[in-house]
Amino acid sequence: MSVEIGQLVADFSAPATGDTTVTLSELRGKQVVVYFYPKASTPGCTTEGGDFRDHKAAFDAANTVILGVSRDGLRAQENFKAKQDFNFELISDKDENVCTIFDVIKLKKMYGKEHLGIERSTFLIDKEGKLAKEWRGVKVTGHVEEVLAAAEQLDAAS
Template sequence: MSKVVIDQPVPAFTAISTQGTVSLEELKGKQVVIYFYPKDNTPGCTTEGQDFRDYHQQFIAANTVVFGVSRDSLKSHENFCQKQNFPFALISDHDESLCQLFDVIKLKKMYGRESLGVERSTFLIDAEGTLQKEWRKVKVKDHVKEVLEQAQALNAG
């Protein structure tokens, strides 16, 4: 499978989420934000999700749907969504197919140990399905505000 590239159409994909099956093809006509995060219920991932939750209405107003993606199970996602009142779907990428497509699996070091993990990353896809912007190695603070500004600008066209 090829990797996503700025200014190129994102390859069609279908994934299972907390709100049913997600198909990029069925989202044509809407902008899409896909944010990848390492793990449910961890401090940074919770803060990032809460920020997307708190700006959710502004994303909707900008014709933009938001999806969070991690390798956690659907059950874990459902609990995370319920606990945090997330109005958007979380995609369970247990087979890492979306992580591979968006090239977010990276070698990480923690406490001197190396392991492969999800690099916090966000992608903005336009209403025609073309990747317009990507943020890699995301720092949570003020990130969602920046994504929202880009989505609003893209929607204003």
């Protein structure tokens, strides 16, 4: 059962880079972009993270926090963040608690083999903690600009 547009997103706390724990309810009053990517340091995930990094000032101006999430361990997330100079935190969701809230674990095929993995997805949460918009099965090119436009629009409306 995944969260629906307009519904309150279930609160979660998860270990993140920078020796922090991210708790969703502590971010109330700000908009939150939660983007899920399959694996740290892979080409598509590096491009997507870089796009969020390069647009962070605009997200900040729209009162929006960026959080990246994958099932990688904290060390892999820290290395990925440092190597790519990401200016936002990455959540390590090894137990898939955050993935489950957003229902992003899907059956995928790679080289003819089926496996469960993260479907590249992004969610925009409003200042009250409700899901405002979702993008599933994301294609990286142009995606961050689309998310930013939605965040700016939501911020202007509130």
